[in-house]
Amino acid sequence: EIVLTQSPATLSLSPGERATLSCRASQSVSTYLAWYQQKPGQAPRLLIYDASNRATGVPARFSGSGSGTDFTLTISSLEPEDSAVYYCQQRSNWPPYTFGQGTKLEIK
Amino acid sequence: EVQLVESGGGLLQPGGSLRLSCAASGFTFSEHNMNWVRQAPGKGLEWVSYISSSSSTLYFADSVKGRFTISRDNAKNSLYLQMNSLRAEDTAVYYCAREGRRVTTIDFWGQGTLVTVSS
Numbered sequence: 001e002i003v004l005t006q007s008p009a010t011l012s013l014s015p016g017e018r019a020t021l022s023c024r025a026s027q028s029v030s031t032y033l034a035w036y037q038q039k040p041g042q043a044p045r046l047l048i049y050d051a052s053n054r055a056t057g058v059p060a061r062f063s064g065s066g067s068g069t070d071f072t073l074t075i076s077s078l079e080p081e082d083s084a085v086y087y088c089q090q091r092s093n094w095p096p097y098t099f100g101q102g103t104k105l106e107i108k
Numbered sequence: 109e110v111q112l113v114e115s116g117g118g119l120l121q122p123g124g125s126l127r128l129s130c131a132a133s134g135f136t137f138s139e140h141n142m143n144w145v146r147q148a149p150g151k152g153l154e155w156v157s158y159i160s161s162s163s164s165t166l167y168f169a170d171s172v173k174g175r176f177t178i179s180r181d182n183a184k185n186s187l188y189l190q191m192n193s194l195r196a197e198d199t200a201v202y203y204c205a206r207e208g209r210r211v212t213t214i215d216f217w218g219q220g221t222l223v224t225v226s227s
Contacts, residue, residue, distance in 0.1 A: 032212070032213075034213045034214070036153075042219075043203055043217035043218060043219050043220060044153065044203075044217050045217070046211070046213070046214065046215050046216070049208075049211050049212060049213050049215070050212060050213075053211075055211065055215065087152065087153055089153070089213065089214070091212065091213050094167075095155070095158060095167040095168075095169070096155050096167070096169050096170075097143070097145075097155040097158075097213075097214070098155070099152055099153040099154070099155070100152075101152050102152050102153075
């Protein structure tokens with residue numbers, strides 16, 4: 001089973017700043033990696049699929065990069081509504097789908 | 109508008125059984141593979157089970173294999189999860205989750221239904 005490790009666990013930044021979230025896979029997942037945003041009391045929402053493709057309706061300030069074992073989600077200029085937990089997920093070697101443990105992003 | 113609405117959650121004792129349902133609307137349900145994903149209180153996401161669009165392929169997480177079954181009724185636009193021999197560690201919000209056709213992963217989630225297993 002592929003293990004995804006996200007860092008940092010918590011990130012606290014101010015509006016307008018740039019956020020960089022990391023996801024590392026225990027073995028190569030090629031570009032079969034997605035990012036989800038989950039706000040309190042809500043279901044996850046797909047942001048990025050296949051490492052770098054924005055899902056429909058996702059603002060352009062969200063971008064994804066990486067391949068193999070190292071991936072990054074970047075939020076170029078933070079808005080207050082970006083406060084959430086962000087999860088990465090792989091579908092390269094499945095079942096099972098696996099998720100990272102999440103990064104909690106706080107907007108000061 | 110795409111909608112996935114889960115139902116059937118509740119409080120039950122260890123060893124009990126429960127059937128979750130997910131009603132789909134706003135898209136052609138029969139063309140999409142579907143999943144159940146769960147989230148224990150305050151914890152991360154855990155994939156539980158997968159069913160292909162035609163029900164020909166089923167997958168289960170090791171943690172539920174032999175206890176849970178997944179099924180669907182394309183005529184009723186519905187997905188199901190039959191959960192037997194429930195344990196305290198099965199306590200979670202259970203999400204119905206759609207796989208995209210153009211998007212090669214889970215692209216839409218329902219709001220979830222809470223299952224609590226406690227004596």
